[in-house]
Amino acid sequence: MADTFRGMWVVAYRELLRFISERSRIFSSFAMPLLFLVIFGAGFNRIIGSLTPGVNFIQFMYPGIIAMTVLTNSVMSGLSVVWDREFGFLKEILVAPIGRSGIVLGKAVGSAAVAVMQGIIMLVLAPILGVSLTPLLVVKLIPMLILISVSLSGLGILIASRMRSQQSFQIIVQIIIFPLIFLSGVFFPVNSVPTWLAVISKINPLTYGVDAIRQLFLGREIAAMGGAMGGNFAIGVTVFGHTMTIIEDMLIVVILGVILLSTAAWSFSRQE
């Protein structure tokens, strides 16, 4: 047990060292979310107007983009596992007396720290977009981003545990992550779309991570408002007529994380 904890922090420590020494990664990781925010925002904001009173499309999309930044970077962090395997360093880690679950947890915690930092840097855009930030919101946001990030790093590590080259990892991640993001309600309220799309979106666990962050920003009243008004335009996610709360959303994220991380640890220890 002590070995696992030591393993976790030493692997996480190195993950951070690596991140600091590769400054280009800090900037490149914002390219995609910024692109979506600027292009989709500029393209759709005027046509769509207000989704609910006081919330325009950019303000609707922005919390989703923060969630997206964090989860993309979390999943991509699995790349460091493949990288380590390709360049041999994984062997140094595997042969140390730290246990496989320590390695997986360390990678997850390390990449979560990185991903959460990136998510928080996205907050500088809030004033420009007319989103109000309070210290309390930021304080609540951080643990949520950490949970989302640790959980989703599990997905990255799980994929990485089976990949031998960086190219194949990137291809698989692209194939998996784009549908997950597009079907997670980052760009549309999942209650306002055709049933088939809503059903798929509600099966996608990322939807709940995005919903939790959005409720934190917009407030539960606004999230539930559409539903309360009797329309099908609720911004929050409703499952079987019940509008999810932040706690319920996060519970789904945590369950997903436990499944992904334990599968990743299992997959890791199975190979020699």
Place this chain on the structure above:
Amino acid sequence: MNIIEVEGLSKNFGHLVAVDKVDFQVAEGEIFGFLGPNGAGKTTTINMLCTLLTPTGGRATVNGYDVVRQRSEVRRSIGLVFQEPTLDEYLTAEQNLRFHAYAYKIPGEIREKRISELLDLVELSDRRKSKVRTFSGGMKRRLEIARGLLHSPRVLFLDEPTLGLDPQTRRHIWDYVLALRKQHSLTIFLTTHYMDEAENCDRITIIDQGHIIALDTPDKLKDALGGDVITLKAQDNNAAVLELKEKYSLSPVIENGTITFSVPQGEKFLPKMMGNFQSPLVSISLRRPTLDDVFLKLTGRAIREEGAGIKELAMKVRAMRGHGR
């Protein structure tokens, strides 16, 4: 006391038997060499001893710990230098060592002191803050040796420690290894397919196709050959072999178009033989035996280095083409 004990150790990969029921013991403070061609099972054996592979049969202990049931204890007792580099090239030399120190739970008070000492030993102190990607192959290998020793292991495993290095650097690496043994009474377990390197070992195990075919000191292995080695080329090798067998009851081997055999007191045998040898000879030479001869004698083949392997492959391809015509 034996620091490594191996009994009936086996490893199969599907139908392929990589290591087949090997037995050996390594005494404390010994330099123990594993010699054999590529694919003989050297790395597989090392990987089992250092808990990276689970054996399919037999048992092995390192420093008294079982390699299957007491992995963590085994890992703490050993230092490892792999064939291929396992450094994080984007970190500095110092950061790589510090990672290792944390992972092996080296207490803070002695950590920095040991890092400095070892960097001194491998003469990398002046590069301690440089990124490893700026290092040459030899420097990387030296840093890996320093890292392997950081947690004061009882056994240092070196898997082909000088593979791909130039002769001067190889010599240098060996100076460290020999100095280490003197200073730290460390047991060193190494694999190699370089014959000259194997000569530095106290004892050598020759392994071929997963089997141990000989285990002794380099001198005894060479003595067992029965004297000096004579290699010769004849216009008709087969006729020459026949003559050697009939006249002197020797057991010559043909390898790559050259006949090789051993005789006691070769310098006296040679003039006598030249006097009444019937088959016309192209060339002849006499030398002290090497481990290569031991291997040739035991397996009927030479240990091929990569170059020879390519030559053989080219010959095969040529033969196949000829066949198709």
